[in-house]
Amino acid sequence: MKKLLTTICALVPLIGTVKAQEFTPTQIQQVKQVTELALDSDLSWQLLESLTSEVGPRLPGSENDKKAVEWAKQQFEQLGFDKVWLEPATFPNWRRYRESGTIITPSKQPLHLTALGNSIGTPKEGLTAPVVMFETLDELIAAPKGSLENKIAFVNYRMNRHIDGNGYGPAVRARNTGAIEAAKKGAIAYMMRSVSTSHHRFAHTGNSRYKDGVSKIPNTAIANPDADQIERLLNAGHAVSVNINLQTEDLGEGTSYNVIAEITGSDAPQQYVLIGGHLDSWDLGTGALDDGAGVALTMAAATHIKQIARPKRSIRVVLFAAEELGLWGAKAYFKQHADKLDNIVAAAESDFGADVVYGFESSVSANSLPVVRAIAEQLAPLDIKYVRANNAHGGPDLIPLRQATNAPIFALHQDGTDYFDYHHTADDTLDKVDPDKLKQNTAAYAVFAMMAANAKTTLTGKNP
Structure with a gap:
């Protein structure tokens, strides 16, 4: 033990010296x-x-x-x-023009929504269809093929609040691929609870993807209070239908620039x-x-x-x-x-x-x-x-x-x-x-x- 203590004491000043040398x-x-x-x-x-x-x-x-x-x-x-310079970067150029939503049945109510990035648009008059709710993306994935024909798939996954934002990853899965999975089941549109911890009536946008070989369908997020409203109506036994109107455009390849500066x-x-x-x-x-x-x-x-x-x-x-x-x-x-x-x-x-x-x-x-x-x-x-x-x-x-x-x-x-x-x-x-x-x-x-x-x-x- 004495020998060990002697060794540790000898190392202490060395550790300090190494640190100081940096x-x-x-x-x-x-x-x-x-x-x-x-x-x-x-x-x-x-x-x-x-x-x-x-x-x-x-x-x-x-x-x-x-x-x-x-x-x-x-x-x-x-x-x-x-030094200051620019370097080009290309990307899929997408635009949002107008968007609106309405609960049609059981009573007419405004629906606060936003198109997800890369979403295709709806017809000018929008589209109206019954809503089928899923608690998670995995539940949607497990739905039978063809079970959502002429319906709107709605994933109602709630993101948890945490200092390091660890709820974002699980929640964003539904945003990234939800429209793909809904289309596989025959849905004509995809709707999700916003990837958000908020109780305010703002819809949260974010990027989304389509997949080659799978039909592209309109892709939207709704404000959390509106998601709660639809959930209450469905749980009370009502048939809920909504109108979604998204006017968007794919403009092909765009170019922007990384702006770089150096000391x-x-x-x-x-x-x-x-x-x-x-x-x-x-x-x-x-x-x-x-x-x-x-x-x-x-x-x-x-x-x-x-x-x-x-x-x-x-x-x-x-x-x-x-x-x-x-x-x-x-x-x-x-x-x-x-x-x-x-x-x-x-x-x-x-x-x-x-x-x-x-x-x-x-x-x-x-x-x-x-x-x-x-x-x-x-x-x-x-x-x-x-x-x-x-x-x-x-x-x-x-x-x-x-x-x-x-x-x-x-x-x-x-x-x-x-x-x-x-x-x-x-x-x-x-x-x-x-x-x-x-x-x-x-x-x-x-x-x-x-x-x-x-x-x-x-x-x-x-x-x-």
């Missing part, structure tokens, strides 16, 4: 300075206010999407980034930390939470780093295009840079609203963990806890990166308890963002990006 005292002081600057600055709020007010909603391929690309390019240039590193400029969000949004609100906040705070975080000191490695802010319609900007970016993905020393995306960052998690190799712990120590004063699982997934636009390589991925976990009250609705507007919480997010990304760029050890991903 960052110099000057670098740690710069981290504290960038934290103070970000917490005191209104830059992230100013950028978000400008994007959501002067541009507004940014559906991929729309005129506002084009304005957003130009807005981002000009903002990066005015903020003094060393060039002083020592290893070819290596870079990637941070960012997606520039596009749905057309119902102004995209403040999804994902204007992520755009603004990562732009501001990189700017604040530049204001304090030039990092050793480059910091690249990528504002991805056409995320809402299927990660098209991200797919294009990581395909174009496929032969140089090893240059990414850390990657994190902000795409979960604007509530506080409460946790910091990595997905890195074992020899990178001392750097991660050092970053976590500097994030702690922001009330951010270190999540030691080392299993971070990052944001949606990092999915193609994770699929292509074992890059070092990071998650700055935001409180998502209320996020899905507003997600993909007309209620996603600037007033839902707390400026002080946005500053905390900005500071967290500034600390993370600065330290990942300056660490003596080059961060690497987990072994496959």
Whole structure:
């Protein structure tokens, strides 16, 4: 036992020395300075206010999407980034024009609904049919073939509320493939409870898919109170029929642009930390939470780093295009840079609203963990806890990166308890963002990006 204690005591100063070697005292002081600057600055709020007010909603391929690309390019240039450029991304160009719904029987009542992304339209007069309710997508899948002929399939799955949004994945299955499964059973339209934790009477949109060889049918989500109303009527024994009217259009292939800006590193400029969000949004609100906040705070975080000191490695802010319609900007970016993905020393995306960052998690190799712990120590004063699982997934636009390589991925976990009250609705507007919480997010990304760029050890991903 005495020998063991002697060994441990001998290792303690060594561990401290290894940790200290990752960052110099000057670098740690710069981290504290960038934290103070970000917490005191209104830059992230100013950028978000400008994007959501002067541009507004940014559906991929729309005129506002084009304005957003130009807005981002000009903002990066005015903020003094060393390099600013655009990279094209193509995507299926879809438009929503008009939409409405009505419960026809047992009594006429308005139905608050919205077309899901990529949905085909109905005839101009809409379509009317009886509703058949299913509690889950799996129940719909299990329905007999032909059992929904000339009917509307309705999946009434309820999403649970949680700080990390873990109810989203199970709920979104019904949004992604519900119309496919309904059409297989003969349905003429598909309707679902919104993927939402809200009790407000807003319908939540989101992307959906069709499948070759399966008939395309109109695809819609209804507000949760309206889903409750239909459920009550059906449970009371009433035959419920509804009219759905969706006027949409498939415009073929569209083109938008990833907007990219870089602060060039002083020592290893070819290596870079990637941070960012997606520039596009749905057309119902102004995209403040999804994902204007992520755009603004990562732009501001990189700017604040530049204001304090030039990092050793480059910091690249990528504002991805056409995320809402299927990660098209991200797919294009990581395909174009496929032969140089090893240059990414850390990657994190902000795409979960604007509530506080409460946790910091990595997905890195074992020899990178001392750097991660050092970053976590500097994030702690922001009330951010270190999540030691080392299993971070990052944001949606990092999915193609994770699929292509074992890059070092990071998650700055935001409180998502209320996020899905507003997600993909007309209620996603600037007033839902707390400026002080946005500053905390900005500071967290500034600390993370600065330290990942300056660490003596080059961060690497987990072994496959």
